[in-house]
Amino acid sequence: MTEEARLRELICTLAKSLFDRGLTHGSTGNISARTSDGGLLVSPTGTSFGRLDPSRLSRFDAEGRHVSGGKPTKEMPLHSAFYDTRSQAGAVVHLHSCHAVAWSMMPDVDEDDFLPPLTPYAIMQLGRVKLLPFFRPGDPAMGDAVRGLAGKRSAVMLANHGPVVAGKDVEAACNAIEELEATARLAMLTCGCRPHLLKGAQIQDIVTTFNVEWEA
Numbered sequence: 001m002t003e004e005a006r007l008r009e010l011i012c013t014l015a016k017s018l019f020d021r022g023l024t025h026g027s028t029g030n031i032s033a034r035t036s037d038g039g040l041l042v043s044p045t046g047t048s049f050g051r052l053d054p055s056r057l058s059r060f061d062a063e064g065r066h067v068s069g070g071k072p073t074k075e076m077p078l079h080s081a082f083y084d085t086r087s088q089a090g091a092v093v094h095l096h097s098c099h100a101v102a103w104s105m106m107p108d109v110d111e112d113d114f115l116p117p118l119t120p121y122a123i124m125q126l127g128r129v130k131l132l133p134f135f136r137p138g139d140p141a142m143g144d145a146v147r148g149l150a151g152k153r154s155a156v157m158l159a160n161h162g163p164v165v166a167g168k169d170v171e172a173a174c175n176a177i178e179e180l181e182a183t184a185r186l187a188m189l190t191c192g193c194r195p196h197l198l199k200g201a202q203i204q205d206i207v208t209t210f211n212v213e214w215e216a
């Protein structure tokens, strides 16, 4: 199997795993990954994460031309914004995951630091998550909002919509977006219960030890 064939299989396997565990539903969610020739593989528009076909993924060449496969997701500007501003991005995943969406609707959520410091893993895998305002699905302004962050964030939350996470490869991006959803779930479960949060010095220790991008 070629390197690209393996990547195609991996994208579809991970997407199905996310779908099977209810992290996104119906035909929601989209995923993309860099190929070794500088191109991109992208989930086609209107497809379900439960049934992605490795041979039908949209393929772009290194110049950004669509060369084969289905029509790409309409959220392409969102994916491009991460690749254009973060040279280290090897994959981007977007979900409509229930608890993250619920948390984005809560009053008093810090838009500059969307997830409360409940466990170390979200800090280690996501850094500080930016909450972006609501945009109509497919609105290119979403991409502009991500570009406005100048590559300083690997994860954003689209209010009343869903999270978007970039990672060094497709596995890292999927693991990190799962961590975002798990932390939002904890936040919803403990909401109003005054949970013990990690303290500033503990957060700083994690940031330093694990070399986290922790944009102030």
Ligand SMILES: [Zn+2]
Pocket (backbone or CB within 6 Å): 028, 029, 075, 094, 095, 096, 137, 161, 162
């Ligand atoms: Zn969406």
